[in-house]
Amino acid sequence: MHYLLEPGLLASGPVRTALLTGAVVAIASGVIGVFAVTRGQSFAGHSLADVAAAGGAGAFLAGLNQFWGFLAAGIAAAGLMEAAGVQRRRGRDVATGVVLGAALGAAALFLYLGTLRTATTGAAFTVLFGSIFVIGPGTVPALVASGAVAVIAVCLLARVLLLASLSPDLARARGVNVRLVGALYLIALAISVSLAAVAIGAVLSTALLIGPAATALRVTRTPVRAMAGAAAIGLAATWLGIVLAYDSYYWPPRGHGWPVSFFVVALVLAGYLLSYARRPRRLAPRSPHEGAECSPA
Amino acid sequence: MFSGLMMNTWIAASVVAVVAGMTGFFAVLRGSTFAAHAIPNGAFAGAAGAGLLGINVLWGLAVFAVGGALGIGALGRKARHDVVTALTLVLMLGLGALFVSVSSQYAEETYSLLFGEVFGVSKGEVLPIAVLGAAAAAAIGLAFRPLMLTSALPEVADAGGVSTRRTEVYFLVVMALATSMTVPVVGALLMFSLMIGPAAAARAVTARPGVAMALSVAIALATVWLSIALSYRTNWPLGFFVGVAGAVFYLAAHVRGLSPAEPPGTVRRHRDMKRIAAVALLVLAAAGCGGAGGGAPPEPAPTAQAGFAGYEWSVVAIGHDGKRTPIPARYSVYLQFAPDGRFGANDPVNYHFGSYRRTGDGFTIGDIASSLVGYAGADPVTLLAIGAISAFGKGAHATATVAGDRLTVTAGGYTLTCRRDGAQADFPPPTPT
Secondary structure: OOOOOOOOOOOOHHHHHHHHHHHHHHHHHHHHHHHHHHOOOHHHHHHHHHHHHHHHHHHHHHOOOHHHHHHHHHHHHHHHHHHHOOOOOOOHHHHHHHHHHHHHHHHHHHHHHHHHHHOOOHHHHHHHHOOHHHOOHHHHHHHHHHHHHHHHHHHHHHHHHHHHHHOHHHHHHOOOOHHHHHHHHHHHHHHHHHHHHHHHOHHHHHHHHHHHHHHHHHHOOOHHHHHHHHHHHHHHHHHHHHHHHHHHHHOOOOOOOOOHHHHHHHHHHHHHHHHOOOOOOOOOOOOHHHHHOOOOO | OOOHHHHHHHHHHHHHHHHHHHHHHHHHHOOOHHHHHHHHHHHHHHHHHHHHHOOOHHHHHHHHHHHHHHHHHHHOOOOOHHHHHHHHHHHHHHHHHHHHHHOOOOHHHHHHHHHOOOOOOOHHHHHHHHHHHHHHHHHHHHOHHHHHHHHHOHHHHHHOOOOHHHHHHHHHHHHHHHHHHHHHHHOHHHHHHHHHHHHHHHHHHOOOHHHHHHHHHHHHHHHHHHHHHHHHHHOOOHHHHHHHHHHHHHHHHHHHOOOOOOOOOHHHHHHHHHHHHHHHHHHHHHHHHHHHHHHOOOOOHHHHHHOOOOEEEEEEEEEEOOEEEEOOHHHOOEEEEOOOOEEEEEOOOOEEEEEEEEEOOEEEEEEEEEOOOOOOOOOHHHHHHHHHHHOOOOOOEEEEEEEOOEEEEEEOOEEEEEEEEEEEOOOOOOOOO
């Protein structure tokens, strides 16, 4: 049999890179995700990731590093969504959806053109589902730097952002430029989902963004603790996921590892479901706006 | 563009468009945009799982789509709706990633499930699509009033004895049903575009529910028809055109009519009519452009039919007895048509080689010989592939339709959907393994 910590795990270069990038991604997603959940922007976060996938596919087509494609498309989409009025409660999901639909179309085209040129079809899988073990060491500094920028920006903005999220009117009365804060936040969100897209794939980055944050917000009352908790949960899920994926090489079917993304998603969800074992609590102070942020279903 | 096999595509895609237009109208009205994205995407995982178990893809799609809908409906009571939707979605996608990876089913199949495989819909597939489509449309039609009521005035609905929650779950399940039929045709990602784009455009034009729904269906049909025509012409993926057309219609509708929030009245109705007329004109113009741009070049039957010659084609799916089975790349099933008339075909066990002759609608096999390796296993996909390739016997006639890099070949009751490998057929043939 083998051990949970396979001998040689930490000696492997790709694994060390994966652990480092995984940590950056998990912390950024956790911290930024708390606001995505509070602001009811789960769909926006997921859409940014899918739009970023179009960028990733475009970069693949152009032969560039995928991360830059993800990042450029993510930030452009954040700007577009801001223009389309993602701050509005009514109709914003529809506006997001239309942008998303067009971007998915573009992703389809880029992936198709990419396969024509290189005669490989693996790109679709890599872009959409990611593979943390194949991140080149050259990309790591860029990943770490952009993750740090996003986290620092959100931490600096945290107070204002929280106020603007929970009570935009009050924030406005205090002279906060709610729109600017929202736009800056969307850009940070775009950076964080681009990071997550590289690590666990565009369509699964939502797991790291929403899962740990939603879990933490069920467990704790204060926003700061929620941010720290979300980062910790995300980090634990990512690292454990990497270790399990490395081990899964010895699981059936033998000689074929299971994807990291699957483990990360499964662990994040297990955490969320576990939080139901506790009595649910909500983020304080509970404001009348909070309920209104749910999608109007 | 309207040959026998393409007719299946037109019919299936039209059914999909009608259902997507109807479902999408309520998805937009109820603010279930995220669910409309999550359910088709999650269903993709079901298809991957079905591929792993070797059962009909439709079952996998249905189980995952309905399961996802019920999950969103049940958990949505307890927690934030968008959070639950997001988590349900990633759970299903995570499973999908696992299934695809474990079954080593190739990216080819993943790609077509996500982005659609509208060319090469076989006759046997049209019927289940039509039945499921009619069922979904009927389910929406029957519940039109409660759906409207719970969408527009939930409090009134609850007071009137219509359960908002139960209606929501009902709607999500109908959406799931519609999804399981459409994902194999338009793909998971684009089912979403087709539901949201046209419905959002229709809603921007008129506030009256009946008219908006009809318009949503009309725009969805126009989107699909236009996209098929353009995709057929350019070889670009259908999904690209569907996504872009949805956004264009939405923008166009917004340029004309903004915020249908004022009270209804004669003035309003008058304006409604103008807006509808404007959008209808746009739809017609767009369809006309598609027709003119795409239809004007002659349908060069001989050239189009001959397009398969000189290439190697990987078989990605085989339709037989009304069931379509994806063929993962590891089975290495392919057809080769050398420019000089030599023919090659590989099933998972044997390699067959001989000659072919082009005919009006396809080709005829001349002589054929085969490596004679026996197969004692019982893998259903292997057996199916052996059966399909054996249809290319001496003197057998096959019809062939080329659409972009897709080739659909029908012979002896088998329909083979193939993808061009990009390379010219490589002769002399590789020795079978």
